[in-house]
Amino acid sequence: MPLSELLLNFFFYVFAAAALGGGAAVALSRNIVRSAFALLTVLFAVASLYAFARADFIVAAQILIYVGGILVLIIFAIMLTHKITDVKVSNESSPGPASIVACACLFVLLVAAFVYGHRWDVSPKPQPGVFLATGARPDVAAELSMTQGDGRTGISEKNPTVLDGFVRLQASIRVPAAGNALARFGVSKYDAKEKDPAKCWKELPERKFSYLAPTPQGGARAAVDLERLEDGPYRWKVRLEDEGGESPWVPFGALGAGDEADFVVEKGLTRALGRGFMGPYLLAFETVSVLLLAALVGAAYLARKEVKE
Amino acid sequence: MTALLADVSPWDLLHWDRVLTAPWWFALLAIFVVCFLIVNFIAVYAGVNTLLERKIAAHMQARVGPYQVGPHGSLQWLADALKLMVKEDVIPKDTDAFLFRLAPYVVFGGSFAAWVALPFTADWSPAVMNVGILYVLAVSSAVVIGILMAGWSSGSKWALFGAMRSAAQIVSYEVPVGITLLGMLLIYGTLDMQAISRAQETGGVFGFAPDWHGGIFSWGIFRHPPFTIFAFLIYYTAGLAETNRTPFDIPEAESELVAGYHTEYSGMRFSFFFLAEYANMFVVAAIATTFFLGGWLPPFGHLVGRTFIVSPFLEGLFWFMAKSFSLVLLMMWLRWTLPRYRVDQLMDLCWKRLTPLAFMTLFAIGLGEYSRWAGLWLGIATGVAVLGLIVKEMFVPPPEPLESVHLPNLKAAEAQPSGPAA
Numbered sequence: 001m002p003l004s005e006l007l008l009n010f011f012f013y014v015f016a017a018a019a020l021g022g023g024a025a026v027a028l029s030r031n032i033v034r035s036a037f038a039l040l041t042v043l044f045a046v047a048s049l050y051a052f053a054r055a056d057f058i059v060a061a062q063i064l065i066y067v068g069g070i071l072v073l074i075i076f077a078i079m080l081t082h083k084i085t086d087v088k089v090s091n092e093s094s095p096g097p098a099s100i101v102a103c104a105c106l107f108v109l110l111v112a113a114f115v116y117g118h119r120w121d122v123s124p125k126p127q128p129g130v131f132l133a134t135g136a137r138p139d140v141a142a143e144l145s146m147t148q149g150d151g152r153t154g155i156s157e158k159n160p161t162v163l164d165g166f167v168r169l170q171a172s173i174r175v176p177a178a179g180n181a182l183a184r185f186g187v188s189k190y191d192a193k194e195k196d197p198a199k200c201w202k203e204l205p206e207r208k209f210s211y212l213a214p215t216p217q218g219g220a221r222a223a224v225d226l227e228r229l230e231d232g233p234y235r236w237k238v239r240l241e242d243e244g245g246e247s248p249w250v251p252f253g254a255l256g257a258g259d260e261a262d263f264v265v266e267k268g269l270t271r272a273l274g275r276g277f278m279g280p281y282l283l284a285f286e287t288v289s290v291l292l293l294a295a296l297v298g299a300a301y302l303a304r305k306e307v308k309e
Numbered sequence: 310m311t312a313l314l315a316d317v318s319p320w321d322l323l324h325w326d327r328v329l330t331a332p333w334w335f336a337l338l339a340i341f342v343v344c345f346l347i348v349n350f351i352a353v354y355a356g357v358n359t360l361l362e363r364k365i366a367a368h369m370q371a372r373v374g375p376y377q378v379g380p381h382g383s384l385q386w387l388a389d390a391l392k393l394m395v396k397e398d399v400i401p402k403d404t405d406a407f408l409f410r411l412a413p414y415v416v417f418g419g420s421f422a423a424w425v426a427l428p429f430t431a432d433w434s435p436a437v438m439n440v441g442i443l444y445v446l447a448v449s450s451a452v453v454i455g456i457l458m459a460g461w462s463s464g465s466k467w468a469l470f471g472a473m474r475s476a477a478q479i480v481s482y483e484v485p486v487g488i489t490l491l492g493m494l495l496i497y498g499t500l501d502m503q504a505i506s507r508a509q510e511t512g513g514v515f516g517f518a519p520d521w522h523g524g525i526f527s528w529g530i531f532r533h534p535p536f537t538i539f540a541f542l543i544y545y546t547a548g549l550a551e552t553n554r555t556p557f558d559i560p561e562a563e564s565e566l567v568a569g570y571h572t573e574y575s576g577m578r579f580s581f582f583f584l585a586e587y588a589n590m591f592v593v594a595a596i597a598t599t600f601f602l603g604g605w606l607p608p609f610g611h612l613v614g615r616t617f618i619v620s621p622f623l624e625g626l627f628w629f630m631a632k633s634f635s636l637v638l639l640m641m642w643l644r645w646t647l648p649r650y651r652v653d654q655l656m657d658l659c660w661k662r663l664t665p666l667a668f669m670t671l672f673a674i675g676l677g678e679y680s681r682w683a684g685l686w687l688g689i690a691t692g693v694a695v696l697g698l699i700v701k702e703m704f705v706p707p708p709e710p711l712e713s714v715h716l717p718n719l720k721a722a723e724a725q726p727s728g729p730a731a
Binding site (some may be wrong): 031071 | 336438444448461627
C-alpha cells in the first residue's frame with residue numbers, strides 16, 4: 001500500500017485531532033497565556049491540514065503570518081496586560097441564551113453550506129484525452145493528457161498551438177506497471193527560422209522522465225512538468241520503457257482540454273493566487289484588510305477600558 | 310521481504326519523490342533515516358562548533374583555549390556534551406512547569422524543521438518543496454514563540470526580559486530579511502531553493518548574456534551589482550541579529566540579564582537551546598549561500614568547461630558545505646571582534662538603516678529586471694557614488710571642530726544665572 005493511502009490518512013486524523021484539541025485548550029484554559037500558546041498547536045495543525053489539500057503556499061503563508069506575526073503580537077499584548085492568570089472565563093456582557101442560539105444558527109448554516117454548497121468530489125474524474133497504442137503490448141494503451149498551470153486547463157485561447165505558462169504532460173495506462181517502469185517524455189519546439197522542413201522541429205536537450213506510479217483505479221500514471229517554455233508551437237511524445245512502445249509526436253493543444261484541477265493546484269498555486277489577488281479579487285482582498293483595522297481599533301478600546309478600572 | 314525490497318533501492322531512502330509512491334513501511338523508514346541524519350549532523354556540527362568558537366576566541370585574545378581533553382583540547386566538545394546529558398534537569402519552583410518543559414523542544418523543532426528544505430547538493434534536498442524559502446522563513450518563526458514560552462514560563466524577570474528583547478529583535482529584523490530575499494526572488498522567479506541554485510549556473514550581470522556559464526560571476530551576488538552585494542550584506546547582518554549573535558546578542562547579554570531567556574535552564578534542556586542557536590546559524594548561512602553565493606555550484610565551473618567534474622552529489626555537497634561553513638566562521642570572527650549594541654542602537658540600525666536600504670535594493674533589482682539598461686546605468690551611478698564616499702572617508706580628513714563656534718556659547722551659558730543654585 002503506498003504512502004498516500006495509509007500514512008497520509010493516519011496523519012490527517014492526527015492533525016485534525018490536534019487542531020480540535022488545541023482549540024479546546026484555547027477556549028477552556030483558565031490561564032490566558034496558556035491559551036495563547038495553545039493557539040500555536042491550532043495554527044500548525046490547521047496549516048498541516050492545508051498541506052493535505054496540496055496548498056503549499058497557503059501552508060507557508062499561514063505559519064508565516066499567523067504564527068510569526070499575529071501570535072507573537074497576541075503574546076506580547078497579553079504579557080503587557082496585568083492580571084493574566086486569573087481572568088474570568090466567560091464574558092458577562094453577552095447573554096447566555098442568545099449566544100447559544102447564535103452558535104446553533106451558525107452551526108446549522110455551516111452544515112447546510114457543506115451539504116448543499118460545493119460538491120467536495122475527490123474521486124478522480126475520467127480524463128478526456130487521446131489513446132495511443134504504444135506498440136509492443138496492445139493492451140497497454142497510453143492515454144496522453146496535458147494541463148496548463150495557471151488555473152485553467154488547455155492552451156492559450158488566442159492561438160491553440162501557442163503556449164503560455166507551464167504545462168504538465170501526463171501519460172496513464174489502465175494496467176499496473178512493472179516495478180521501476182520509466183516514462184520518458186520528449187519535447188520538441190518549432191523553429192520558424194529553419195528553412196529545411198525536415199529539421200524545423202528541434203528536440204529540447206533536457207531529458208524529462210518520471211516513474212509510473214500506481215493509481216487508485218489499478219492503472220499507472222507518470223507526469224512531468226515543463227516550465228519556462230518560450231512562446232511557440234511545441235509537440236511531445238512519451239516512451240514507456242518497460243512496457244515497450246512509444247507514442248508518435250503529438251502537437252500541444254491537440255488533445256483537447258482536460259478538467260484536472262487536482263494537478264493544477266499542486267504546482268501552480270503561487271502563480272494562480274498572485275494573479276487572483278492582483279486581478280479579479282483585488283477589491284475583495286483589500287476590503288478584507290479592513291478587518292485588521294477593526295481589530296486594531298477594538299484592541300485600543302479594550303486597552304483603554306482596562307486602564308480606567 | 311525480498312519481493313518488497315525489489316521495488317526500492319537504498320538510494321531511494323534519500324529521495325522524497327520516490328518515497329511518496331513507496332510502500333508505507335519504506336516511507337516511514339526513509340523519513341526516519343533523513344531525520345536521523347539531520348539531527349545527528351546538527352548535534353555533531355554544534356559540538357564541534359562550540360570547540361571551534363572557543364579556540365577562535367582564545368587565539369584572538371592571545372590565549373590557548375581548552376587544552377585538557379584530547380590533543381590540544383580537541384575532544385572538549387564530547388566532554389561538554391556528556392556533561393550536559395548527565396546533568397540534573399532543574400525545574401525551579403515558580404515556573405509554569407508544562408510550558409517550561411515544552412519550550413526547548415519548540416525552539417529546536419522550529420530550527421530543525423527548516424533544515425529539510427535546504428538544498429544540500431545538486432538536485433537533492435531532504436524534502437522536495439516548491440515553496441522552499443517561504444517554508445524555511447515560516448517554520449523559523451516558531452523559534453520566537455518558543456523563546457517567549459521559555460522566558461514567560463521561567464518565572465524569572467531576567468528570562469522574561471531576555472525573551473521580550475529577543476522576540477522584538479527577531480520580529481524587527483525579519484523585515485529587512487524578507488525584503489532583501491524578495492528582491493533576489495525577482496531575479497530567480499521561483500521560491501524553490503533547488504531551482505534558485507540551478508538558476509545561478511548561467512547568467513550574467515544585469516541580465517545580459519543569460520546563457521553564459523560565468524562560474525562565480527553568474528552567482529546571485531553579482532547579478533545586479535552593487536545592489537545584490539548590498540542585499541547580501543543586509544541579509545547577513547539581519548540574519549546575524551535573527552540568531553541573537555554578537556553584536557546583536559542583547560537578549561542574552563551576560564552583564565545585564567545573566568543569560569537571557571535560558572537563565573533557568575540546565576542540563577539537556579539548556580543544550581536544546583544551544584543546538585537551536587547553532588542550527589539557526591547554519592540555516593542563515595545556508596540561505597545566504599543559496600541566494601547569493603550559488604548554492605551547491607562550484608565557483609570556477611566556467612574554467613573547467615562543465616559544472617561538475619566527477620560526482621554532482623559529492624561535489625555539490627562539498628561546495629554547499631564549504632560556503633555555508635565559511636559564513637558560519639565569519640559569524641564567529643565577528644563575535645570576537647565587535648562590541649554589543651544597545652537596545653536603541655539595535656532598533657535604530659534595523660528600522661532607520663537596514664530597512665530603507667533593503668527597499669532600495671528591492672527597487673533597484675526590480676528596475677534592473679524590468680530593463681537591463683536602466684539597471685546598468687543605475688548600478689554604475691550608485692557604484693560611483695559609493696566608491697566616492699569610500700574614497701572621501703579614507704582620504705579626506707574630517708573638518709577640525711572650530712573652537713570659536715563653541716566658546717561664545719559656553720561663555721554665554723556661564724554668564725547666565727542657572728536655576729535655584731545661582
